Amino acid sequence: MTPADSGTEDDGARMVTCRSCGNRVSRFARRCAACGEPDPGRAVPRVSPPTAPRRPSRRRGRRLLVGVVGLVVVTAAALITAVLLRAPLEAPPLERRPSAPADVTPRSTVGPAPSRSRGRTDWFFFFKAGDRLARMGEDTPLGEVVRTEEAHAFPDGTTGPAYLLRTPAGEERVVDADELEGSAKLQ
Numbered sequence: 249m250t251p252a253d254s255g256t257e258d259d260g261a262r263m264v265t266c267r268s269c270g271n272r273v274s275r276f277a278r279r280c281a282a283c284g285e286p287d288p289g290r291a292v293p294r295v296s297p298p299t300a301p302r303r304p305s306r307r308r309g310r311r312l313l314v315g316v317v318g319l320v321v322v323t324a325a326a327l328i329t330a331v332l333l334r335a336p337l338e339a340p341p342l343e344r345r346p347s348a349p350a351d352v353t354p355r356s357t358v359g360p361a362p363s364r365s366r367g368r369t370d371w372f373f374f375f376k377a378g379d380r381l382a383r384m385g386e387d388t389p390l391g392e393v394v395r396t397e398e399a400h401a402f403p404d405g406t407t408g409p410a411y412l413l414r415t416p417a418g419e420e421r422v423v424d425a426d427e428l429e430g431s432a433k434l435q
Contacts, residue, residue, distance in 0.1 A: 264289040363408065365426035369398065371409035373425060380435040381413070381428070390432055391415040397422070 264275045268285035280288035365371050373396045375381065381390040391413040400410035400422055409425040 363424050363426040365424060366402070366406045366408035368408055371398065371425055373409065373411075374429045375411060375432070375434075381432040382435040384431055384433050387435075389416050389435060391421075394420060396425075 262275050263272050265271070266273050266280040266283060266285055266288035268288065269280060269283040271280055271282040271288075273280050273282075273288050275289040277289060279286055375393050375396075377393050377395050379393045381393065382388060383390055394412040394414050397410045397412065399407050401407050402410075402422075402424070410422050411425060411428050413421050413423055413428075415421060
């Protein structure tokens with residue numbers, strides 16, 4: 249009998265330690281009897297096959313999309329709320345012009361603004377002879393236009409276009425063209 253047949257001398261050469269649990273198993277064993285590790289006698293550890301790089305899952309992409317859409321919706325709602333709840337802007341106060349006295353005096357004696365018609369010879373008259381006039385806003389009758397004058401000499405020494413009015417009382421008055429056109433309307 250040879251030492252290889254007896255199994256006593258070469259048993260140590262045929263036994264290896266299991267990589268997983270450390271149990272002694274035959275070099276030719278397909279599985280470890282203690283832990284079930286496949287090919288326990290192999291000297292080189294088993295290399296797992298290469299894996300492809302992980303791509304983000306569709307679920308993660310959907311979560312990201314839902315998050316972005318949610319953020320846009322919340323931001324839009326906040327902006328709309330801010331615009332709707334904002335205090336309305338106040339309109340600037342309107343500048344009121346002083347009303348002319350009932351006898352229609354030239355603007356130069358009523359307020360600080362000088363007449364735009366004084367000194368002009370190319371004035372285009374708005375009213376014509378025969379027009380019945382009333383005060384703007386009040387509808388108080390001012391009279392009837394008798395005629396227009398392109399260059400009337402006013403008491404303050406200036407000249408300019410003017411209207412000759414017959415008042416409801418029957419008097420005739422000369423009124424600056426700019427003053428009358430700014431405070432009268434057709435009746």
